[in-house]
Amino acid sequence: MKRKILNNAWVVGVLLIAGFCLSACDNELDIQQTYEFDVQTMPVRKETRQNETVEIRCKLIEKGSFADNRYTIRYFQSDGYGELRLGKDGKIFLPNDRYPLSDKEFRLYYTSRSAESQQFEVVIEDSFGYEKKLEFSFNAEKEEKRE
Secondary structure, three states, X not given: OHHHHHHHHHHHHHHHHHHHHHHOOOOOOOOOOOOOEEEEEOXXXXXXXXXXXXXXXXXXXXXOOOOOXXXXXXXXXXXXXXXXXXXXXXXXXXXXXXXXXXXXXXEEEEEEOOXXXXXXXXXXXXXXXXXXXXEEEEEEOOOOOOO
């Protein structure tokens, strides 16, 4: 009799544990589509002259991969005046307009159009809204300073 009670208690315990474990599961697959990313840049000088172009080398580093993820780039200039383009012969960006970013390694070219200090922000965003901001500032360099 004692053995029968122990067997029944053991079966009930196993069933309770199995029920608890199975209730924690669902039929949905957990597929991650968004991954963080970072943008590395090579060092950029701090001074520029009017009408001078500065090259900014960038590399997008993904922490994971999702095949359908797309990246866009935009910029906003808060101080001074200049032009930013993707690639040497690329179209000049309009402030806050989004442009597709097709390569993970790319070069931005900023051309100063003023003799004052300048500051702008570049924002790279993925298809899921995750974004990375890069800030650049250039002090005005006097013509006679650089020889």
